[in-house]
Amino acid sequence: MILVPWWAVLLAVLAVxxxxxxxxxxxxxxxxxxMHVRTDLARTSLEAALGRRGAVARAAYPELGADIAGAESLRLTATDPHARADAENSLGAKLAAAIESRPPEPALAIELHDATTxxxxxxxFYNDAVTDTRLLRMRPLVRGLRLAGTAPVPEYFDVSVEAPPRP
Structure with missing residues (x-):
């Protein structure tokens, strides 16, 4: 029988x-x-969707051009999406008022409904990605070993979006 010293067994267990x-x-x-890449891609998709809605709204209601340009000039960032969300909420309210007072032509109404949807x-999708990323970042292993590095903690994008009625 081969006897292995206790320190060798301890060392092997420690190595494992x-x-x-x-x-x-x-x-x-x-x-x-x-998860961070997924959040970044979802934020890019959200920006593209907001841009598309802005383009359709600009075509349907040229008088909202300045408001749309103001909202689009604000960049949607991971750490501070609140400025863009506030601008989009304001734009959404003005767009709803414009739709109420003067409905767009049917083709633009369909496009506007689709863009808003x-x-x-x-x-x-973006807020789901943010939730998943934040939950993973809160785990003790991630916090203890600082696995997130210098990546910013993503913030939620809270905007009130109501699709106009489809004609």
Whole structure:
């Protein structure tokens, strides 16, 4: 029978524990990176949907051009989407008032309805990605090992989006 010194067994167990911890940390860091990429892609899609809605609204209601340009000039960032959300909420209220006073022609009404629906879907996808990213960032392993690095904590995009009635 071969006798192995106790310190060799302890060293082997310790090496296995360190290896498992390193693999777990690496897998978590990779997942966190994918979550941040997903959030960035969702934010890009949301910006595109807001831009499309702005273009359709500008075609239907040229008098809202300055408000649309003002909202589009604000960049949607991960850390501070509130300025853009406020501008989009203001634009949405003015657009709803314009639709109430003068409904757009049927073709533009359909496009406006579709664009607004896409904004709502993009907002949901973005906020879901933010929720998943924030939940992963709150885990003790991520916080303890600082796996998030210098990536900013993404913020939710809260905007009231009501699709105009479809003609």
């Amino acid at each position: 524990v360190v290896l498992v911890a390193a693999l777990l940390a690496s897998a978590t860091a990779t997942r966190l990176n994918r 896409r904004v709502e879907l993009a907002r949901r």
